[in-house]
Amino acid sequence: MNIIKAINLVHEFIKRDEENNVVGITKALDNVDIEIKEGDFVAVLGHNGSGKSTFAKHINALLSPTSGTLIVDGKDVLQASNRLDIRKKAGMVFQNPDNQIIASIVEEDVGFGPENLGIPTDEIWERVDRSLKTVGMTEYRKHSPNKLSGGQKQRVAIAGVVAMEPKCIILDEPTAMLDPNGRKEVIEAITELNKKKNITVILITHYMEEVVNADYVYVMEKGKVIMKGVPREIFSQVETLKKHRLDVPQITLLAHELKQSGLNIPDGILTREELIDALLKASQG
Amino acid sequence: MSIILDKVSYLYGKDTSYEIMALNDINLKIDDNEFIGIIGHTGSGKSTLTQHLNGLLKATSGHIYVDGEDIYDDDYDMKKLRGKVGLVFQYPEHQLFETTVFEDVCFGPKNQGLDKKTVELRAFEALYNVGLPDDLYYSSPFELSGGQKRRVAIAGVLAMKPKVLILDEPTAGLDPAGRDEIFDLLKKMQEELEMTIVLVSHSMEDVANYVKRIIVMDKGHIMLNGNPREVFKYYKELERIGLAAPQVTYLMHELKARNLDVDVDVTTVEEAKKSILKALGR
Numbered sequence A: 001m002n003i004i005k006a007i008n009l010v011h012e013f014i015k016r017d018e019e020n021n022v023v024g025i026t027k028a029l030d031n032v033d034i035e036i037k038e039g040d041f042v043a044v045l046g047h048n049g050s051g052k053s054t055f056a057k058h059i060n061a062l063l064s065p066t067s068g069t070l071i072v073d074g075k076d077v078l079q080a081s082n083r084l085d086i087r088k089k090a091g092m093v094f095q096n097p098d099n100q101i102i103a104s105i106v107e108e109d110v111g112f113g114p115e116n117l118g119i120p121t122d123e124i125w126e127r128v129d130r131s132l133k134t135v136g137m138t139e140y141r142k143h144s145p146n147k148l149s150g151g152q153k154q155r156v157a158i159a160g161v162v163a164m165e166p167k168c169i170i171l172d173e174p175t176a177m178l179d180p181n182g183r184k185e186v187i188e189a190i191t192e193l194n195k196k197k198n199i200t201v202i203l204i205t206h207y208m209e210e211v212v213n214a215d216y217v218y219v220m221e222k223g224k225v226i227m228k229g230v231p232r233e234i235f236s237q238v239e240t241l242k243k244h245r246l247d248v249p250q251i252t253l254l255a256h257e258l259k260q261s262g263l264n265i266p267d268g269i270l271t272r273e274e275l276i277d278a279l280l281k282a283s284q285g
Numbered sequence B: 001m002s003i004i005l006d007k008v009s010y011l012y013g014k015d016t017s018y019e020i021m022a023l024n025d026i027n028l029k030i031d032d033n034e035f036i037g038i039i040g041h042t043g044s045g046k047s048t049l050t051q052h053l054n055g056l057l058k059a060t061s062g063h064i065y066v067d068g069e070d071i072y073d074d075d076y077d078m079k080k081l082r083g084k085v086g087l088v089f090q091y092p093e094h095q096l097f098e099t100t101v102f103e104d105v106c107f108g109p110k111n112q113g114l115d116k117k118t119v120e121l122r123a124f125e126a127l128y129n130v131g132l133p134d135d136l137y138y139s140s141p142f143e144l145s146g147g148q149k150r151r152v153a154i155a156g157v158l159a160m161k162p163k164v165l166i167l168d169e170p171t172a173g174l175d176p177a178g179r180d181e182i183f184d185l186l187k188k189m190q191e192e193l194e195m196t197i198v199l200v201s202h203s204m205e206d207v208a209n210y211v212k213r214i215i216v217m218d219k220g221h222i223m224l225n226g227n228p229r230e231v232f233k234y235y236k237e238l239e240r241i242g243l244a245a246p247q248v249t250y251l252m253h254e255l256k257a258r259n260l261d262v263d264v265d266v267t268t269v270e271e272a273k274k275s276i277l278k279a280l281g282r
Helices: A052-059 A080-089 A106-116 A121-134 A150-162 A180-196 A231-235 A238-243 A250-260 A272-284 B046-053 B078-084 B101-111 B116-129 B146-158 B176-191 B204-210 B228-232 B235-240 B247-257 B269-279
Strands: A002-016 A022-037 A041-046 A067-072 A090-093 A168-172 A200-204 A216-221 A224-229 B003-012 B020-030 B035-040 B061-066 B085-088 B164-168 B196-200 B213-218 B221-226
Touching (some): A002 A052, A022 A067, A022 A216, A041 A052, A041 A180, A052 A067, A052 A090, A090 A150, A106 A121, A106 A150, A121 A180, A150 A168, A168 A180, A231 A238, A250 A272, A250 B247, B020 B046, B035 B204, B046 B085, B046 B164, B046 B196, B078 B085, B101 B116, B101 B146, B116 B146, B146 B176, B176 B204, B213 B228, B247 B269
Parallel strands (some): A041 A216, A090 A168, B085 B164, B164 B196
Antiparallel strands (some): A002 A022, A002 A067, B003 B061, B213 B221
16 A cells, blocks of 8 residues: 655745845646555655655655645545645655754654654653664663764654654655764664564665665656666666766675676665675676 | 974863863864864864964963974964954854945955055955855845855955964855765865865765865864874774764774775765775776
C-alpha cells in the first residue's frame, strides 16, 4: 500500500516587490509524481535547489501544493482539516540539530512532541524510554543536549520524532553537518527504525553511500524527478549521474572506469565485495 | 612564507576545574605554496590548531614563527599577521551581512585601511578569482545558492590578499557540485596564485584527491604527518581514532589478500584503476 502518493504536484514560490507586485515565479516542484510504499526506505537525491526539501515539506503539510494532489496515508493534504492528522503521521527531522532541540535535558526534549499531542504523562515517559532506546541514547537521558556531539544531538532529534509514533519519518539532510562517525550513528539509527519498527523512511541526502541500501531512489533536478529506481538501477547510469553533477560512490565509480577500460565488469556495482568478486572473475577469465 | 610551530600547547579553561589540553606540544612547519589537509575526530584539536595560525588564540606555551618572526613578541604587529594569514570559518556564509555581494567583499580590505580605489580593485579581483558570475556582484548575498554564498565569503578573505588561506571544513553542508567547485577553486588558488592552502576536512576521499600533505590530529597531538599515500597506509590506526581511509584503499587491501598483485597504498580512483589494470595484465 502507498503511504504517500503525489500526482502532478506543483509548487510555485512567488516573489513580490515592495508594492506586492509579482516579480518572479519559481517552480520549485514541477509536475512531480512520487509513490512511496509503506515500510520502505526511500532516498531522494538532488542538488541544493532541486526541490527535494520543498517536496519534503509538503509531506507533513508545512507547505501546500499550488496544484496537483498529494495523499499522505489516505488523507489529502489540501484539506485543512486533515493537516493535524498528517503531521501526526509524518514526522520531520531537519539538517541542523541545534535548531530543533528546545529543552535543557535530553528526556524532556524527547517528551515535548507527545506532550503536545496530549498524551497522558505515564505514556509519554514510556514513549520517551522506547524512543531513546531505539536511537541508542538511553544513557544520555539526563544529560544536557548542549554537551552532546552532533551525531548524538541528531539522534535525540530523531527520538523526539519517534516518540510521536509517526508512520513515516522524513529526514532532510540529517547528516550534512556531521562528521563521519556522527553520520554513521544517524544512518544506523534510521535503518533500525525502518527495519525493526517498520516506519517508512524518506531520506534526503547528498551522500551516495547512504543511499546504497535504500529500497528505492528518486533523483530530482529543477523541481522534476529525473531518475527513479532501485539503487542498482540508478548507480548503473554513472554517465547520467555525472552529467547532472551528482556523486557516485567511489567503488561504483572505479567499477565503471574499469569497465570503460575494457574489463568485463557488470553495471551498477555498489559494494567492495561485489567489485572484488567481479575482478577475481575477470582475472581468471 | 613559512609558519613554524615550536612546542605549542594550548589549554582551554586554564587554572579552572574544566582545564582541557587542546593542543599538546605541537611541532609543525608549513612551507610556501603547500596544500595541506588536517583531519581528525571532533574534539581532536583541528580547529584550535588553525586558530593559532593567525593569532586568534594564543598558545599557553611554545612559540609560533611567521616569516622568521615570533608572533608572540611584544612589538609584533598582529594586524599584519591577519593580513598574511586568512581564516575562513565553518559556514562562513553565516557571516555575510552587507546589502550587496560587492560591499561584503570590500569589508575586509576597507578595514585594513586601504583607500577606496584599492579596496574596490581588490574586491573585483577576489570575486573574479572565486569565479562568481559578474551579474551577481550587486545582488544581495542572501539571494545566492549555498555554494555561491560560500565563494563570496572566501572572496571576502581573499580580498585581504593573504599568502596563507586556512579553511575550516570549507565544503560542509554543500552538495556534490558545490563541493567540487570549492575544491577546484582552492586548487587553482594554490597553483595559480601560489598561495598556501590549509584545510580542515572530514572527507577522506576529498583529502586524498586534492591535498599534498595530510596532518592527522588526535587528542591534541599530531599523530601522522605525510602525503596521502603514507598517511592512509596506517588505516587501522586511523580507524582506532574514528577516521578511515578512502574506500579504494580498503578495496586494494582486500584484493591483495585475495592474491591479486595490486598497490595497497593507493588513495584515489585514478590510481586504483591503473594499479588494477596493471595487476590484471592490461
